[in-house]
Amino acid sequence: MPGAKVHPSYAESETFIEVDPTGRYVRYPELLGSGSVKRVYRAFDKEEGIEVAWNQVRLKNFKDDPVMVDRLHSEIMLLRGFSNDHIISLFASWKDDVSDTLNFITEVCSSGSLREYRKRHKNVSMKAVKKWSKQILEGLNYLHTHDPCIIHRDLNCSNVFVNGNTGQVKIGDLGLAAVVGRSHSAHSVLGTPEFMAPELYSEKYTEKVDIYSFGMCVLEMVTREIPYSECESVVKIYKKVTSGVRPQSLNKINNSDLKSFIHKCIAHPPSARPSAAQLLHDPFFHDLHES
Structure with a gap:
């Protein structure tokens, strides 16, 4: 026209x-x-x-x-x-x-990080927490059994992302990941202090540091508190972690099965921690009936 x-x-x-x-x-x-x-x-x-x-x-x-x-x-x-x-x-x-x-x-995951998602949604069932946890473990198992083995080294709830409409979670931010191959050991001090396993500070560790971090993620998912939030500085966190003092938020958990599961993940020495594959078959997940 x-x-x-x-x-x-x-x-x-x-x-x-x-x-x-x-x-x-x-x-x-x-x-x-x-x-x-x-x-x-x-x-x-x-x-x-x-x-x-x-x-x-x-x-x-x-x-x-x-x-x-x-x-x-x-x-x-x-x-x-x-x-x-x-x-x-x-x-x-x-x-x-x-x-x-x-x-x-x-x-892109539609609902942002798991940390922000959990802050927005305060009323979450234990079943939902278990589903998120199991998916994180699936991702970790993929990394740890990859050839060569990959250690994430900075797993925390701000590095896990959520598609809120499906409940799917995904691990991201692999910028600090280490390719360790057959030795399954690394030597750099990296990560987020509240989620770092004690052995990370000694600069000799394996993929079991990710299992420790995963345990702290589960703790945060349940309590909606970042572990060791009672500490005023990184130095105080370091002192507590390396001396085996657990975060105060762990005392808020009354569910004995959940508490036992977290303790397995953050056990010391690292050899006492199960692998991601072993945790996927832990009794903690037995009541989930997913296809």
């Missing part, structure tokens, strides 16, 4: 602020989360018609820290080779030389 304005398409009118080199992914300004290393934005995969997460790292912030840059590249390489329902999937990655950023596209 002569003189009529052409109405812009929905895609053209959307407020996206960045496009990947292939034109497949577009980034929106909405920030899903951020940390000391990367910022995660809402994004869209035009080819598949699904929402995704656009992870972006400003490399100039780490120009004096090549080790951290190496870790980020390691996370991308690790994720590329993974295929598990309980590990966050990686779809694409690239370095933008103009903006000096490292970008990678991962799947």
Whole structure:
């Protein structure tokens, strides 16, 4: 019709602020989360018609820290080779030389981190906690039995993500993961203090550190408190952990089966802790009847 304005398409009118080199992914300004290393934005995969997460790292912030840059590249390489329902999937990655950023596209979980999800939903049954726990263990078992063996080293409830409409949980943020292979041992002190096993501080440990962290995750899921929140500093947490003092929130648990299960996970020495595969068959989960 002569003189009529052409109405812009929905895609053209959307407020996206960045496009990947292939034109497949577009980034929106909405920030899903951020940390000391990367910022995660809402994004869209035009080819598949699904929402995704656009992870972006400003490399100039780490120009004096090549080790951290190496870790980020390691996370991308690790994720590329993974295929598990309980590990966050990686779809694409690239370095933008103009903006000096490292970008990678991962799947997005609709309800954010398990920590935030649990804060929003206070009334949760033990059955739900068991279902989340079992899925985390499925992810850990995949990492620990991978060839080579992978230790996450920073498992906590802010690194586990939830699809609230299905109850599915997935492990993410593998930037501190270690490939340990046949030796199953590592030597760097890394992680989140409240969730770090005692042996991590001695710089000689195996994948059993993830089992300890998992136990602390279960504790947080139930109490909605970060373990050792009674401590005012990292130093005090370190002293309690290395001397075998348990977090005060453990005293709030009255369910004997649950308390026993957590104690198995955080047992010391590490050899006393079951593997992820063994925990998946623990009596704690016997009342779950999943297909």
